[in-house]
Amino acid sequence: MHEAPTPPREPWRHRLHTIIFEADTPLGRAFDLALLIAIIASTVAVMLETVEPIQQEHGHLLRAVEWAFTILFTVEYVARLLSVQRPIRYARSFYGVVDLVSFLPTYLSLLVPGAQTLLVVRLLRLLRVFRILKLVRLLDEQLEITRAVWLARNKIVVFVYTVLMVVSVMGAIMYLVEHDYNDGFSNI
Numbered sequence: 292m293h294e295a296p297t298p299p300r301e302p303w304r305h306r307l308h309t310i311i312f313e314a315d316t317p318l319g320r321a322f323d324l325a326l327l328i329a330i331i332a333s334t335v336a337v338m339l340e341t342v343e344p345i346q347q348e349h350g351h352l353l354r355a356v357e358w359a360f361t362i363l364f365t366v367e368y369v370a371r372l373l374s375v376q377r378p379i380r381y382a383r384s385f386y387g388v389v390d391l392v393s394f395l396p397t398y399l400s401l402l403v404p405g406a407q408t409l410l411v412v413r414l415l416r417l418l419r420v421f422r423i424l425k426l427v428r429l430l431d432e433q434l435e436i437t438r439a440v441w442l443a444r445n446k447i448v449v450f451v452y453t454v455l456m457v458v459s460v461m462g463a464i465m466y467l468v469e470h471d472y473n474d475g476f477s478n479i
Contacts, residue, residue: 296308296312296375296376296377296381296384300376304373304374307373307374308374310322311367311371311374312374312375326367326416327417329363329364330393330413330414330416331417332360333357333360333364333413334413336353336356336357336360337357337411340353340354340357357397358397361394361398364390364393364413365394367390368391368394371387371390389412389416390416392412392415393412393413393415393416466478
């Protein structure tokens with residue numbers, strides 16, 4: 292699937308590359324585990340911030356946590372760029388783009404309020420777990436499922452259309468029956 296970028300020749304950059312990209316070393320495993328925990332924790336913080344009571348009580352703390360994770364992921368991205376021989380190649384790779392997109396929304400939120408909710412894309416970084424746990428072979432099964440869904444797309448469209456019709460008709464009936472009782476059915 293994806294091979295690690297080529298390590299640079301300078302000793303400190305080579306060591307950094309080993310820690311960041313080599314999941315077979317003790318430091319590499321520790322780095323990857325810490326990164327996975329940070330990704331999950333930051334995603335949970337973003338999700339909690341959308342819960343109104345939690346946001347009202349802990350909003351400042353959650354924003355501070357989010358900025359801490361953003362700075363951490365920014366430093367990690369820069370370290371990744373420094374640790375490879377061809378930084379532009381890494382930046383344009385799938386993981387490079389995902390890494391960049393994982394922290395940009397926080398900076399963007401300075402200009403566009405609410406953009407930080409896009410940070411849930413950080414979950415895409417969990418795809419690294421396939422590489423870390425040597426589960427790349429499972430991606431073949433994912434391709435098989437994708438192919439099966441594509442072949443069944445017409446049946447899926449018919450199914451979704453049928454479900455939407457049933458839901459719409461049932462919604463109209465519920466509205467007709469319940470709208471006078473103020474039970475939450477204020478529209479279809």
